[in-house]
Amino acid sequence: MDELRAVTEELERAGIDGWLIYDFRGSNGPARPLLRAMLGEELGSRRVFLYVPRRGQPVLLAHAIEAGTLSGARGVQTRIYSSTQSLDEELRRALDGARTVAMDYSPGGDNPYVGTVDAGTVERVRGLGVEVVSAGDIAQVMQLWSEEQLEQHLRAADVVLRAKDAAFGFLGEALALGRKVTEAEVQKLITDMFAEASCVYDHVPNVSFGAHAGDPHHVASPDKTLQAGEVVLIDLWCKVDDESAPYADVTWMGHAGPPTPEVEKAFAAVRDARDAAFRAVVEAYGEGRWPTGAEVDRAARRVLTEAGYADAFTHRTGHSIGTASPHGLAAHLDDYETRDERLLRPGLGFTIEPGVYLEGFGVRSEINVYIDADGPHATTDLQAELEVLP
Secondary structure, three states, X not given: OHHHHHHHHHHHHHOXXXXXXXXXOOOOOXXXXXXXXHHOOOOOOOOEEEEEEOOOOOEEEEEHHHOOXXXXXXXXXXXXXXXXXXXXXXXXXXXXXXXXXXXXXXXXXXXXXXXXXXXXXXXXXXXXXXXXXXXXXXXXXXXXXXXXXXXXXXXXXXXXXXXXXXXXXHHHHHHHOOOOOEHHHHHHHHHHHHHHOOEEXXXXXXXXXXXXXXXXXXXXXXXXXXXXXXXXXXXXXXXXXXXXXXXXXXXXEEEEOOOOHHHHHHHXXXXXXXXXXXXXXXXXXXXXXOOEHHHHHHHHHHHHHHOOOHHHOOOOOEOEEOOOOOEOOOOOEXXXXXXOOOEOOOOOEEEEOOEEEOOOOEEEOEEEEEEEOOEEEEOOOOOOOOEEEO
């Protein structure tokens, strides 16, 4: 089983004795791919533990009333508990000989994307004399892209970039003709192109004019028209119509007429922060190591802080690219909203998208990056200058 092999290889690399997966009524998102592969969709209504040792057969702890439901688990030794006392006894048996196990928790609650196990359950395991560490890097090995997924991402990236070009072309023509155009019209143009390309999306793209661009999650308005002197922010994403296909996700900036020095300064700072983050990943790989998401976030944030925009950069630098939505389950570029110490390892795809959000306008620039055996590569274009619309 590919998922199990990837997990045990990561346990070996990290020198951890095993991964103790805990789930209560679907609570464990990071471990869901392995639970689904080994146990199926039905996990029951009681606590479930799946212990995956670095070497040896995985052990499933299931409640007595659900033993029949979970008895078909493949390649797993099933043990039954009923009372809390018998649960502790079976946990002790399963973990016999283990000194350090990983669980899906975040030390200090620093990263809620990793921390799905409640503090009491961690205390219970530690009470058995076992050291518990975070399973963040173990869980994300199941988010590594296959060659087919990379190809799907590149196809989606091509569609996204063509839709972006069409949107700015449409805006430029409208301004040249003196015709009013709304955010919602541009949004529809983009979604129509996605449909023509047989691509899908979880929610509609972000089209923001003027002050609306200062709201990172603005919803396109059917009434707001583009005025001379306003910025244009278009954030768009899609994927090919396949459940396992990763998204492509890009943000591009324009301006109706010549930009003011204030807008030019903000865009230059955002662009430089984006490029500093990308360089941080490249340089880490050049040193023969995998950087953390937090490390790369700091590289971008330093640039914007030095440019005077520390208080205007109010979100993480980037996110993992997912298959169910643009935001995935692997490492994010974040030492601000959370502290993401997961490693940016080969096989992962993510965005780099610093931003500056001010009262009258906002600026963001977003690229996609994939790491292969040779290191990181941008899979989308890097915007160097604002798109100046006539």
